[in-house]
Amino acid sequence: QQPLLQVEHLKKYFPVSGGMFRKTDQFVKAVDDVSFSVSRGETFGLVGESGCGKSTTGRSLLRLIEPSGGRIVFDGEDITSLSAEQLRRKRRDMQIVFQDPFSSLDPRHTVRQILEEPLRVHGVPAKERQSTINRLIDVVGLTKSHLQRYPHQFSGGQRQRVGIARALALQPKLIVADEPVSALDVSIQSQVVNLLQDLQAEFGLTYIFIAHDLSVVKHICNRVAVMYLGRIVEIADTEELYASPQHPYTKALLSAVPEPDPDVKPERILLQGEVPSPANAPVGCAFHTRCPLAMDICRSKRPELAATGSGHQTACHLFTEPLSKEEAI
Numbered sequence: 001q002q003p004l005l006q007v008e009h010l011k012k013y014f015p016v017s018g019g020m021f022r023k024t025d026q027f028v029k030a031v032d033d034v035s036f037s038v039s040r041g042e043t044f045g046l047v048g049e050s051g052c053g054k055s056t057t058g059r060s061l062l063r064l065i066e067p068s069g070g071r072i073v074f075d076g077e078d079i080t081s082l083s084a085e086q087l088r089r090k091r092r093d094m095q096i097v098f099q100d101p102f103s104s105l106d107p108r109h110t111v112r113q114i115l116e117e118p119l120r121v122h123g124v125p126a127k128e129r130q131s132t133i134n135r136l137i138d139v140v141g142l143t144k145s146h147l148q149r150y151p152h153q154f155s156g157g158q159r160q161r162v163g164i165a166r167a168l169a170l171q172p173k174l175i176v177a178d179e180p181v182s183a184l185d186v187s188i189q190s191q192v193v194n195l196l197q198d199l200q201a202e203f204g205l206t207y208i209f210i211a212h213d214l215s216v217v218k219h220i221c222n223r224v225a226v227m228y229l230g231r232i233v234e235i236a237d238t239e240e241l242y243a244s245p246q247h248p249y250t251k252a253l254l255s256a257v258p259e260p261d262p263d264v265k266p267e268r269i270l271l272q273g274e275v276p277s278p279a280n281a282p283v284g285c286a287f288h289t290r291c292p293l294a295m296d297i298c299r300s301k302r303p304e305l306a307a308t309g310s311g312h313q314t315a316c317h318l319f320t321e322p323l324s325k326e327e328a329i
């Protein structure tokens with residue numbers, strides 16, 4: 001079966017401003033040649049530290065921001081070439097849940113108005129809108145009495161439920177969840193994750209689940225892609241990624257995940273230095289400035305994402321350049 005979403009060589013470059021009279025040919029490569037595909041019903045994780053390009057990837061593939069290059073095939077259709085009007089209709093099928101329910105809901109609108117808006121915009125008749133709103137508020141675990149209230153009258157978790165209900169309003173096929181629980185208390189996070197999982201089962205949803213660490217995605221994602229400075233450095237099935245991570249960056253991220261059983265806890269790998277600015281990404285492997293295993297080749301040649309096992313892809317010379325591995329030993 002065809003994947004629901006195919007992302008090919010996606011790029012989003014932002015020009016670096018070059019002073020008042022100077023045009024610049026410098027770019028921040030926020031997303032730089034990102035390719036992956038997502039099956040129907042799957043939850044695909046995008047993980048990396050802030051600034052790695054995961055949110056920009058999520059927004060670019062919905063064309064909420066315009067990609068600088070690459071191709072996005074959604075549900076059998078190349079959406080990179082759609083006109084604004086065609087895209088607007090397609091948006092029914094692809095929705096986003098934002099990280100911050102405090103700022104993503106209009107404070108002047110009641111929950112009813114918030115949920116009604118996408119329905120109205122997409123021409124759902126008034127009568128149908130009311131029954132849809134009643135059903136939406138119910139499936140996210142709120143009640144009809146909540147419909148008259150304003151966002152500030154809710155807790156963070158409740159607000160995120162409203163954000164999820166809004167994303168569900170048009171019965172999408174794909175939801176990009178951009179750090180949907182990062183702004184919530186830990187005690188509330190699992191409730192919202194459970195809700196997302198229940199809704200996925202009920203409505204056959206496909207998720208792209210964006211997170212800044214690997215602890216949240218473990219229980220919700222089927223597969224995970226790890227991003228660093230605008231590129232995917234590793235993709236694998238979640239179990240495989242946790243059991244046998246390959247990329248040194250993934251290993252470092254994983255070593256920071258709290259693990260209740262000390263016997264299986266890998267030794268904490270502390271990375272040296274800060275994430276370099278994406279405006280000034282290192283040449284070669286962008287991770288070489290922090291990688292404990294960096295070799296000579298890493299400073300000049302960029303490793304491509306390549307198959308390194310069943311369903312496993314890694315962008316690291318240790319796995320794709322067997323010669324340089326020997327050199328390293």
Ligand code: SF4
Binds near residue numbers: 288289292293298316
């Ligand atoms: Fe480290 Fe080199 Fe692999 Fe990059 S390519 S992660 S620098 S070993």
Ligand code: MG
Binds near residue numbers: 054179
């Ligand atoms: Mg973000």
